[in-house]
């Protein structure tokens with residue numbers, strides 16, 4: 001014997017009812033009880049009908065006509081013309097009864113709970129009668145059984161309590177006498193001892209099915225719905241959520257309690273107590289395996305994770321009672337819970353500090369005002385005398401919960417849960433874990449719930465990849481090379497590092513584009529950006545923050561001060577920042593320090609390796625030295641790729657202006673080359689190294705001896721090039737003076753004893769800087785551990801490709 005229950009969506013129309021019949025026919029059980037709900041949405045429609053009539057709204061009549069029409073149409077589409085008349089007249093007859101009741105409600109303006117149940121019961125009666133007629137038309141051996149005759153309840157209309165013992169006995173005895181293969185039963189409906197119609201409340205049809213399954217000791221209870229089973233998380237929020245193929249009753253109860261809506265926990269209790277396995281199946285995909293719920297520990301290969309599922313509940317509010325008057329005084333919690341119970345308020349989660357100084361309970365947000373009012377009154381004395389502080393309420397919250405039988409005695413699960421939430425900037429307001437350890441729940445802000453479920457799902461289920469969400473600003477020399485490298489490495493990252501790259505947003509100074517799904521295409525980003533909205537800085541910031549996606553990184557590939565000024569806002573929201581833009585780290589010392597502190601406080605990586613030496617590992621090496629306890633004594637460096645290139649290539653055969661233009665064309669210079677030629681770029685770099693070494697320096701503390709005539713800095717970049725031409729003799733003299741001494745010109749940066757300087761030097765063949773070719777950089781770190789022979793880092797120090805690869809490396813570091 002199987003019991004099959006079909007919900008409202010499964011019997012919503014003729015087409016679906018045909019599917020139901022096919023499923024029932026294909027069942028391999030000797031006898032099946034088929035419990036059906038009303039046509040999808042019908043219960044609400046009937047409620048509206050009664051409410052309209054009670055409010056004196058004449059439109060109830062039109063509403064009734066629509067409902068009648070809907071049922072007649074189902075009969076007409078389902079049954080052959082020759083077999084329709086008796087069903088059509090049955091539907092008409094039931095609607096006549098319904099019309100009489102509605103008319104009485106309209107006349108009396110009274111819609112009592114008992115009448116409400118009578119009205120609602122029409123939904124299941126109609127659907128089950130129509131389905132019975134359809135089974136008859138298919139010549140299926142079946143019998144329609146009135147649930148009112150076998151399910152007995154008290155008189156609590158709308159949510160009647162079943163008298164279990166007599167009900168079980170009557171069901172069992174009744175069915176024993178039936179020989180038909182299919183027993184068709186309307187769900188949700190029952191009757192009290194006066195014979196009045198009652199209904200079983202939320203999930204009532206599931207409850208009917210579970211009662212039949214328990215009474216008949218069925219081999220299986222099948223719940224047929226419109227999804228393929230319980231999922232590891234809400235699929236509307238987590239794209240990678242998958243069906244749980246096997247789960248225990250207790251896990252299913254925990255998951256359902258926190259919002260996995262496939263089953264409603266109280267309704268499955270009769271089947272659970274009788275140890276009858278429940279199979280959740282999809283009417284619209286009957287081949288899908290579904291979810292099996294039973295008492296057996298799972299052996300399914302997909303269900304080997306410690307956590308079985310993640311569930312969530314929104315519209316939650318917290319209520320906190322605090323006060324020294326509670327410590328060591330018995331009875332506070334008694335009063336608290338008795339008051340809430342008396343006010344009919346369901347408590348969803350409870351936490352109490354071990355100091356007994358505070359108790360916090362989560363309730364449905366709709367109940368919070370009532371709860372506060374009731375508690376203010378119960379604790380009036382304690383509040384007035386200051387023993388307890390005024391009761392605090394907090395709205396706009398949600399609960400996320402990890403559920404799994406195997407979590408018990410498995411250390412590290414809660415540690416991982418809270419560290420994942422923390423790393424993603426999700427503040428936890430309250431925590432609860434039952435001693436059964438099947439559930440760990442955290443109360444968080446509603447706006448974080450989607451992110452929370454996703455990061456938890458990623459951490460506990462998705463071994464395949466970790467999504468890295470990039471918001472890239474700047475698609476010039478470096479930015480466009482970065483996008484090309486990301487495109488080239490996308491599949492490598494997914495397969496070798498389990499990182500799934502997603503360009504969640506892209507911007508330049510004119511346009512910006514965001515993408516929620518697969519991200520901006522790395523093949524067509526130019527077009528996507530072109531078609532994007534106009535760039536507006538505050539809109540960009542707000543969008544990144546509002547998206548609130550996991551593992552988010554803002555990548556600044558501009559040379560813009562306003563963009564550098566936004567990092568604080570992102571770090572505060574736990575969004576990581578990776579920048580090759582040097583402006584932020586060379587702004588005021590306070591700002592630089594603040595960014596470093598925010599990065600720490602909000603667990604948001606802030607990486608800027610390319611600020612010095614482009615793709616060379618300069619800052620990382622310096623950090624490693626310091627972390628291991630070394631101390632910087634002196635730094636000597638050539639830090640400008642542009643200037644090294646210029647002085648390596650300028651031998652007066654080309655003009656100085658031509659060589660600078662070549663450097664710009666090669667992509668070595670800053671967008672404004674005067675920053676390189678005037679030494680500002682090198683000042684920023686030595687400043688950043690000094691700061692990273694632990695010194696509180698500012699730009700104005702750095703001594704810079706410029707080698708360009710002052711007129712080069714007047715006017716535009718074009719004027720600058722014009723002035724370089726004008727001063728060609730000046731550059732020639734500089735070159736020749738050095739060459740005559742067998743020296744080369746190098747723009748050198750030094751830092752020693754807290755003082756930094758930059759400037760042009762003629763270096764001899766003995767210098768470490770003499771053999772430095774092309775656009776190379778070199779950094780010599782003299783430290784306590786490297787006092788005589790410095791630690792040397794040398795190599796290409798400018799260029800779009802090497803810089804992009806340094807930014808890329810920083811991006812990967814944000815994940816690991």
Ligand SMILES: NC(=O)C1=CN([C@@H]2O[C@H](COP(=O)(O)OP(=O)(O)OC[C@H]3O[C@@H](n4cnc5c(N)ncnc54)[C@H](O)[C@@H]3O)[C@@H](O)[C@H]2O)C=CC1
Pocket residue numbers: 473474475476477478479507508509510535557558559560562563580581582610611614641667668669670671797798799800803
């Ligand atoms: N070229 C190199 O070798 C190295 C460059 N860098 C840094 O890389 C950064 C970028 O340099 P390039 O790519 O050469 O510059 P670029 O001028 O070619 O590109 C800059 C990009 O930033 C965008 N942008 C500028 N202001 C903006 C704003 N307010 N809002 C949105 N987008 C804005 C522009 O539209 C453009 O897409 C600079 O900060 C530079 O210092 C760092 C290390 C080495």
Ligand SMILES: N[C@@H](CC=O)C(=O)O
Pocket residue numbers: 610611613614639640641642643668669670676681797798799
């Ligand atoms: N313009 C810079 C590029 C790297 O920071 C340079 O020339 O070194």
